[in-house]
Amino acid sequence: MALSPTEQKYILHWGEMGNRWGVNRTVAQIHALLFLSNTPLTAEDIVESLNVARSNVSNSLKELQSWGLVKVVHVMGDRRDHFTALQDVWEIFRVVMEERKRREIDPTLSVMRECAIEGEQDAALDPATKARMDQVLEFLEMLTATYEDYKHLPPATLQKFLKMGGKVARFLKE
Numbered sequence: 464m465a466l467s468p469t470e471q472k473y474i475l476h477w478g479e480m481g482n483r484w485g486v487n488r489t490v491a492q493i494h495a496l497l498f499l500s501n502t503p504l505t506a507e508d509i510v511e512s513l514n515v516a517r518s519n520v521s522n523s524l525k526e527l528q529s530w531g532l533v534k535v536v537h538v539m540g541d542r543r544d545h546f547t548a549l550q551d552v553w554e555i556f557r558v559v560m561e562e563r564k565r566r567e568i569d570p571t572l573s574v575m576r577e578c579a580i581e582g583e584q585d586a587a588l589d590p591a592t593k594a595r596m597d598q599v600l601e602f603l604e605m606l607t608a609t610y611e612d613y614k615h616l617p618p619a620t621l622q623k624f625l626k627m628g629g630k631v632a633r634f635l636k637e
């Protein structure tokens with residue numbers, strides 16, 4: 464599959480951004496390639512397009528599937544697996560947010576809650592330190608509650624909310 468210069472730039476940049484966000488560069492590049500593709504691609508198509516090792520493609524596809532960003536589809540007359548990425552930007556955002564919350568925020572919240580409980584009985588814990596720990600817990604719980612409030616809103620409602628942007632901030636400014 465020949466990529467245009469613009470597609471190449473997009474895929475390379477998506478890989479760089481993924482790397483900055485803690486995602487393997489090849490995983491991000493494969494996601495970008497599948498997102499841009501108008502047809503499902505085989506692993507061999509991906510190897511050829513990105514010039515990466517087949518084993519790297521296989522592992523990356525498994526990672527993308529575990530996130531729910533890529534799925535296997537079958538093409539009539541072809542026994543190979545073909546892959547396609549979610550195409551709705553809002554759905555991609557929702558899936559990434561949900562997975563990051565599940566993999567990163569939820570475990571952190573569990574430990575912070577345990578620390579808050581244990582901190583009540585820890586005589587060696589300085590009260591100022593406990594207060595800072597409690598602030599982090601309160602902050603993460605507030606973010607999580609807000610996420611839960613917004614995650615089921617339809618994309619059109621979220622778009623309106625985001626477009627309001629600074630208007631809400633100016634309205635609420637004290």
